[in-house]
Amino acid sequence: MISQQKYQILSNRQIHGNYYQLRLKCEKGFKNSAPGQFVMIHLSDNYFPLLRRPFSIHNVFQHETGNFCFELLYKVIGKGTHILSKYQANQWIDILGPIGNGFSMNNSIQSAFLISGGIGVAPMLFLVKYLLDNGTHCHVFNGGRTSEDVLCIDTFQSLGVKVNIYTDDGSAGTQGFVTDDLNEQINTQAPDILYACGPQPMIAKVSDIANKNNVPCQVSLESHMACGMGACLGCAMPSNDSHTSYFHVCVDGPVFFSDRVNWTRFSSQI
Numbered sequence: 598m599i600s601q602q603k604y605q606i607l608s609n610r611q612i613h614g615n616y617y618q619l620r621l622k623c624e625k626g627f628k629n630s631a632p633g634q635f636v637m638i639h640l641s642d643n644y645f646p647l648l649r650r651p652f653s654i655h656n657v658f659q660h661e662t663g664n665f666c667f668e669l670l671y672k673v674i675g676k677g678t679h680i681l682s683k684y685q686a687n688q689w690i691d692i693l694g695p696i697g698n699g700f701s702m703n704n705s706i707q708s709a710f711l712i713s714g715g716i717g718v719a720p721m722l723f724l725v726k727y728l729l730d731n732g733t734h735c736h737v738f739n740g741g742r743t744s745e746d747v748l749c750i751d752t753f754q755s756l757g758v759k760v761n762i763y764t765d766d767g768s769a770g771t772q773g774f775v776t777d778d779l780n781e782q783i784n785t786q787a788p789d790i791l792y793a794c795g796p797q798p799m800i801a802k803v804s805d806i807a808n809k810n811n812v813p814c815q816v817s818l819e820s821h822m823a824c825g826m827g828a829c830l831g832c833a834m835p836s837n838d839s840h841t842s843y844f845h846v847c848v849d850g851p852v853f854f855s856d857r858v859n860w861t862r863f864s865s866q867i
């Protein structure tokens with residue numbers, strides 16, 4: 598259930614470069630949020646930034662102290678995320694959430710590929726843990742511009758998950774895009790589903806590969822958002838559905854089966 602409340606910060610740690618991990622104390626009920634859902638953070642009591650900023654739920658767990666916690670993984674790219682990076686442990690922060698429709702899963706999914714680019718890895722840890730708990734075999738494909746942009750590798754590996762790494766400049770893993778050998782990997786391993794999150798051209802490519810291989814694919818879309826509640830049209834995304842031309846990413850998504858998105862109209866609006 599969506600709530601608006603203040604959460605106590607347990608830590609706000611710089612991982613490296615512009616990437617940070619925010620850990621917050623929550624109620625046990627927060628564990629019922631679904632991988633792929635997000636929260637909207639009110640960052641300042643000043644006029645700027647006026648609008649809340651959306652962030653995927655990265656992880657939810659029970660700490661050894663017995664407290665329940667959730668984590669966000671974020672990249673500082675503008676004023677809002679800069680303000681967020683300055684928050685300290687023990688401060689309280691105003692959060693609306695969990696919001697949106699997360700990744701759908703069912704017991705018939707025996708194997709999954711999780712494909713992410715850059716900060717698109719943020720929702721993937723929560724998803725991997727959920728899938729592993731349900732006995733699904735997971736294979737992570739994680740790409741970034743440089744080694745600095747490839748995150749969570751140790752965490753995935755500590756869960757026993759195979760990870761393929763790709764960087765544009767070859768500073769970690771294989772040089773190239775995370776989608777370069779996806780076709781080949783699908784032909785070799787035949788996963789039941791693909792899950793993707795990252796830059797829009799990357800997820801459009803994953804969707805195209807999924808479509809050609811006839812594998813179901815779910816994508817988490819990161820559009821600009823203002824209200825987060827379906828009221829402003831700020832997050833409109835072209836749809837293939839017969840009953841509507843556009844989705845609201847905030848209330849209809851952020852996760853969609855990729856064949857519901859009209860990628861041709863989508864590419865022309867970025």
Ligand SMILES: Cc1cc2nc3c(=O)[nH]c(=O)nc-3n(C[C@H](O)[C@H](O)[C@H](O)COP(=O)(O)OP(=O)(O)OC[C@H]3O[C@@H](n4cnc5c(N)ncnc54)[C@H](O)[C@@H]3O)c2cc1C
Binds near residue numbers: 821
């Ligand atoms: C559902 C959802 C989940 C998200 N999850 C995460 C997450 O887990 N971690 C994370 O770091 N970020 C996430 N984002 C993106 C995050 O919300 C933005 O990075 C943040 O709002 C930027 O705020 P800012 O004030 O720092 O930057 P701004 O000053 O608002 O913007 C700085 C620059 O970034 C561009 N920008 C801002 N937001 C977006 C966006 N959504 N897509 C593309 N370009 C953008 C702006 O056009 C501008 O050029 C998510 C977005 C959505 C919609």
Ligand code: FES
Binds near residue numbers: 825829832833847
């Ligand atoms: S952010 Fe306002 S309608 Fe989605």
